[in-house]
Amino acid sequence: DFSDKQDLKEELESRLEDLQKVKLLRTSKREGLVRSRLLGVRKATASVITFLDSHCECSEGWLQPLLQRISENNRTIVSPVIDNIKFDTFQYKNISKILNHEYDIKNIFAGSLTSTSVGGFTWRLNFIWHLPSDEEAKRRVKPTDAIATATLAGGLFAVNREYFISMGTYDPEYEIWGAENLELSFKTWMCGGRLEIIPCSHIGHVFRRRFPYKFDSKPWTRNTDRLAEVWLDEYKKYYYENSKRRWSKKGNFGDISERIALRKQLRCKSFKWYLDYVYPKIFIPEDVIAFGEIRNRASNEQMCLDTPSIGSITVYACHTLGGNQHFQWSTMSEIRNGDYCLDFDGEQIAMKRCYRLPGYQLWRYSNSTQLITHTTTKKCLRMYNISALVMAPCEQTDINQRWLLQHFTKMKVIDDQAQQITNPPFKTHDYKFLSSVDT
Secondary structure, three states: OOOOOHHHOHHHHHHHOOOOOOOOOOOOOOOHHHHHHHHHHHHOOOOEEEEEOOOEEEOOOOHHHHHHHHHHOOOEEEEEEEEEEOOOOOOEEOOOOOOOOOOOOOOOOOOOOOOOOEEEEOOOOOEEEEOOOHHHHHHOOOOOOOEEOOEOOOOEEEEEHHHHHHOOOOOOOOOEOOOHHHHHHHHHHHOOOEEEEEEEEEEEEEOOOOOOOOOOHHHHHHHHHHHHHHHOHHHHHHHHHOOOOOOOOOOOOOOOHHHHHHHHHOOOOOHHHHHHHOOOOOOOOOOEEEEEEEEEHHHOOOEEEEOOOOOOOEEEEOOOOOHHHOEEEEOOOOEEEOOEEEEEOOOOEEEEEOOOOOOOOOEEEOOOOOEEEEOOOOEEEEEEOOOEEEEEEOOOOOHHHEEEEEEEOOOEEEOOEEEOOOOOOOOOOOOOOOOOOOO
């Protein structure tokens, strides 16, 4: 892809001379991942196309399980289990409990990815890993059974070539890389296909700590805006609210008329259908009591709660752009930013993955006192030294403990006090993955 690295020029060509089945394609300008892959699609002649990142190593017997599943249903896009190759030693580890990564422009979050992990997404349109639902676990009779997944990581998968072309391939207007995996994932499920992870197929992948090249965030923003406008229907407002931009300026994402026409031609279902039947696990921000900025009174309402990086929570000058300053107070008494909840374990205030169960993530807000109270410890959230947060004994006269929530929706007001919903319905949502016949 128009690389300037010398070892990818004549040296690479000489190494490929004895590999008769390998075709080397070059571009005359940088096209990016999406258009480079589409160049390969046009040159490929086999009935099944397999996409692999360059920083991968295939294990023995990786291909046959993928081909077998596609032969059973050619409208299924299949991915191997992704093993971990350490970026600094190239040590190969069969995945069991290694990595969970949430792709962001600058952040990769470490957690736990197991051999049965499946893909999801956040309202910022980032890919994430998590465990499959209880329903999906019960559906699988044997450990070798395929695992339905709402999204694909995107770097490693196989697909029937004719099917891939018939569904419009990738969106060719995506720049460089970013969100192409979610576009393919949404389109596949909504337009009659399936996504699965095949446990018998393993491929190692180098999870890098940093990008080995310069990367501009503008292509990512254009791609995610384009994804939202084509596929998210009325739910695109949650993407914009969580993405540090109120709304995309008209035209920033290019002409989408052909992709809208493709969606109509393929008779694709709505994004609501996708959320109801494929990914009901995701928290939908309409299920909230209040949303927007959370401003501190001691700063003349100029300082807001802010999540500058994954897991962190602080106070920063209000910028009115949403994104890392856009919070929701859910009907389950959580203070959320995307999939992360304000958490206090008795020692540390942090943003942690929401687990939707009683514990450290439940808070109460009062309109009259303007205090944010942690329901477990009975302590209140306090701004300290302009930019930090602490938990302190609740004191209504302490203006550093007083906060303003921007917008209210379903708030119950009793005697001028906003009460949290008592006995919130603590329950987790399971997937309702449809069988291939149902789709």
